[in-house]
Amino acid sequence: MTSPMLDRQGAPAAPHLALAADRVSEQFGAGAPVLENVSLTVEHGEFVAIVGPSGCGKTTLLRIIQGLEAATSGAVTTRSRTGEAPRMSYVFQRASLLPWYTVRDNVAFGVTLRAGNGIYGSKRERDNAVADLLALTGLTKYADFYPDQISGGMQQRVNVARALAVRPDVLLLDEPLSALDALTRERLQIDVARILEQVGTTGILVTHDIREAVFLSDRIAVMAAHPGRTRAIVDVDFPRPRTPEFQHSTELAQLERGIWEMLH
Numbered sequence: 001m002t003s004p005m006l007d008r009q010g011a012p013a014a015p016h017l018a019l020a021a022d023r024v025s026e027q028f029g030a031g032a033p034v035l036e037n038v039s040l041t042v043e044h045g046e047f048v049a050i051v052g053p054s055g056c057g058k059t060t061l062l063r064i065i066q067g068l069e070a071a072t073s074g075a076v077t078t079r080s081r082t083g084e085a086p087r088m089s090y091v092f093q094r095a096s097l098l099p100w101y102t103v104r105d106n107v108a109f110g111v112t113l114r115a116g117n118g119i120y121g122s123k124r125e126r127d128n129a130v131a132d133l134l135a136l137t138g139l140t141k142y143a144d145f146y147p148d149q150i151s152g153g154m155q156q157r158v159n160v161a162r163a164l165a166v167r168p169d170v171l172l173l174d175e176p177l178s179a180l181d182a183l184t185r186e187r188l189q190i191d192v193a194r195i196l197e198q199v200g201t202t203g204i205l206v207t208h209d210i211r212e213a214v215f216l217s218d219r220i221a222v223m224a225a226h227p228g229r230t231r232a233i234v235d236v237d238f239p240r241p242r243t244p245e246f247q248h249s250t251e252l253a254q255l256e257r258g259i260w261e262m263l264h
C-alpha cells in the first residue's frame, strides 16, 4: 500500500484520513531497529487491526501514534472530521482502573479531568453520556460496584467505556482482550463490534489473535519482526456490524488462514 502525500503542515492531505503514519522508523538508543518504514492510513470511521509476532513493535507504533514516544524518523499525522487536532484514547491490555472509584466514576474519570476541554457542555450532559456508555457496554447494573467486585471481562468493558467517554476521534486498543479467557473474549468481541458500530468509532486494534482481527476490522496490517515492518495490508470485505455467525463462518476462516500463513 502507498502512503498518502503529506502537505507542508504535516496534516494528511486527504480529508478522509483520520490518521496517516508515513515511513515511521524507531530505534531505542544503540539497540536493534524496532520499526522500519511503517506506513499505515486509517480513514474516518474505519477500523484497522494490526497483527504480528510478539516484539514486532505493535505497542511501540501505537505509542508513537498516541504521541507517547517520538519516532526516530517518519511522521504520524492525524486529523478530526472537523479538521482540528483529534482526541485520541488508548485502551491497554490490563484494565487500569482506579480501585477506589466505582464503575461509573471510572468511566467518568477521563472526562472529569478534561472537563475544561469542552467535550461536554454541562455536568448533566456528561452524566447522561456516561449513563449511555454504561448501557452500551452492558455495565448499567454494575455502575455502583468497585473494580475488584467485577470480573476481568467487565473491567475491560469499563476500560472501553472510559476511553469512549472522551469522544475520541481515534481509539487505540492495545490487545484489550488478550488477558481474558476464550469464551469471555469471544463474547466481548461481539459486543465490541456492536459498540464500534453504534459509536461509529475510528480506531486501531492491536491483537495477536488473527480471528479477532478479521472479525472486528475493515483492514488488517500484517507485520513482520526484526525489524518491525508491514508485510501486507489485507482487506476484510464484509459488511459491519459483524454477526456471531460471521465469527464462525468459512469466509472468516479462509482470511484467518491466509494471514496465518503470512505470519508462519
Ligand SMILES: Nc1ncnc2c1ncn2[C@@H]1O[C@H](COP(=O)(O)OP(=O)(O)O)[C@@H](O)[C@H]1O
Pocket (backbone or CB within 6 Å): 028, 031, 034, 052, 053, 054, 055, 056, 057, 058, 059, 060, 061
Ligand atoms: N522504551 C523502550 N526502550 C528500549 N526498547 C524498547 C522500548 N519499548 C519497546 N522496546 C523494544 O522494542 C521491541 C518491540 O516492543 P513492542 O512494541 O512492545 O512489541 P509488541 O507490542 O509487538 O510485542 C521489543 O524488543 C522491546 O523490547
Ligand SMILES: [Mg+2]
Pocket (backbone or CB within 6 Å): 058, 059, 060, 174
Ligand atoms: Mg505489545
